[in-house]
Amino acid sequence: MSDSRTSTDHAPYDALLLLSFGGPEAPEDVVPFLENVTRGRGIPKERLAEVGKHYFLFGGVSPINEQNRELLAALRKDFAEHGLDLPVYWGNRNWAPYLVDTLREIAADGHRRIAVLATSAYAGYSGCRQYRENLADALEQLAEEGLPELRVDKLRHFYNHPGFVRPMADATLAALAELPAPVRDRARLTFTTHSIPVAMADSSGAPDDPARDKPGGAYVAQHLDVARQIAEAVAAATGVADRPWELVYQSRSGAPHIPWLEPDICDHLEAVHQAGAPAVVMVPIGFVSDHMEVRYDLDTEAVAKAAELGLPVARAATVGADPRFTAAVRELVLERAATERGRTVERRALGALGPSHDRCATACCPNPRGPRPAAAQL
Template identity: 75%
Template sequence: MSDQRVSDQPDPSPYDALLLLSFGGPEGPDEVVPFLENVTRGRGIPKERLKEVGQHYFLFGGVSPINDQCRELLAALREDFAAAGLDLPVYWGNRNWAPYLTDTLREMVRDGRRRIAVLATSAYASYSGCRQYRENLADALAALEAEGLPLPKVDKLRHYFNHPGFVEPVVEGVLRSLGELDERVRDGAHLAFTTHSIPDSAADTSGPVEAHGDGGAYVAQHLDVARLVAGAVRERTGVDHPWRLVYQSRSGAPHIPWLEPDICDHLEALHEEGAPAAVMVPVGFVSDHMEVLYDLDTEAAAKAAELGLPVRRSATVGADPRFAAAIRDLLLERAATERGASVERCALGALGPSHDVCPVGCCPARAERPAAAGADSPYA
């Protein structure tokens, strides 16, 4: 059977629902420390330290923007599905704050949902960006099982870092940011593609076993997207902007190696090298949540101002209609595959489309824990 495009064939079967699975965030000052306790549970971090970390949230009234951004994406998905004639309910659950994943799965089961596609708001392979979501799914399924509820089958949709519906909004965001720079420095502006730093050991073991090595799939996927975006900017402007992949939001102990350079260190280096300007491109993030607002818009912007280096920060994809359409595409692609059809899998760049089912050894956990929606899942 020849490959088919699925965009014009809105058949979601065997799926009867889509679950938008995100990180979660506090929505008021009283929720900040309890939220951080959820995030860091098991690590033995004192409450006083959590209050210090929470200052980032208190600068913004104790409210993370991530939940509102999930609501916007949820609305965009429902609008896109309706316009495409796709009759499929969309639910939303979080790992670390309300609406909690377990509560949402319980609601879905009571609504009669038995085969669920899951879209995580993390586009890349890594323990924290993929397997930890799968572990949380397993925890939620175990809770439902303990309650005697029927267990749905859950399938996590593949990584979408190189899907055109993710890449194109990033490209346009960079073009807009370049256009905001003074024309005297615009053509010489450097592009700083930024993503969350993770421990070197976690990066090196990210992705399937065959992708393990220096930086693993995590670094390789980010570099692939950065090349795509920089190339598209060059094609549309005629200017070849220098670029580099850099990191932000490190939270680990100083003696443990994490991915570098940090964005603020990179801005200092650009200034010393005589770069006239920079655009910070948060390509590792789906939406403008707290780590973008604080680490880039506050901390890195302050460093740039101190240096006298003109900077702009480009937008994340957020609830862009093209991203919502990409999620629909991923869903229908996976649905057709589950029905046994051969479909055209949409991906740009050198790496091609990611796997549907995480294989054994993919993004291994720090400690042995069951994870759903993978080849090693205890839930068939």
């Protein structure tokens, strides 16, 4: 078995695409951005302006694009320092640089076989299959333009890779240290992620995914597995073995009559305060960077709720451009490259669920509005 951590052979890939959600970078971008996000749902502009109010609190600028630029630079630096001669590009689903424009640039630069890292760590329609549908749409558009054919392969989910879990554990310890000493050892750990419709959560993952045998489907099971690992690492580091922890949700955006994953972070803070919790550390394991869902839903709304309750809180940082995460991306690229060449390599993963699959099954994380073409599947 070869070790992808020491290899520099990236064949058959000749480029890496960092694929993300995107966000507005000026007040006038907010409503057009939200129109992109909600296209096909018939939501009026007036409602989008209301939904976008948290962007306006930050000058109409989402932090996500700047954080993606930082990650892009960090990946290029890591690759260069480790002798990996592989160009790295960046494209977004909902804002510039748009995915189709980036793929057009990749084709113009002469690259044909592309590894893709989506900045979403977990299984699910919005976090995986929708990105693959976006890729299929963009490739179809390029074909209609007569451009050379590109092949894209999405890298496996990285939620349980050591390069994601260990930085999150360290960030949790750092957040604990911010709390007053008298409550530090009794503080709860509250792991947060984006809420999604219950039906979507139940259908997440591949039909043969071991996580599908657990309540809530792969999306919930994967988050619980990461939370458990971080809680165990914190217990080992602090010597507090019985610290309570739970997984809660944030950033719900759907119609009130459709069931979404609960409890919401603010409802949770109120409940644990009433139960006598002395302090809470919020750990956003569902997010790769401190973008708007973290800055507003946690740092603004949840912190305000905690202040109203008189409940001390701290928030752990996300992995961002942590060197261990950029090293993990390099490892995942080389692991997949070796696999495509028919080599057997170590596939590192922590926890109970093991490494995720390389290619998604056709029935994996189905589109709730009906079947659509998706790239990078069996």
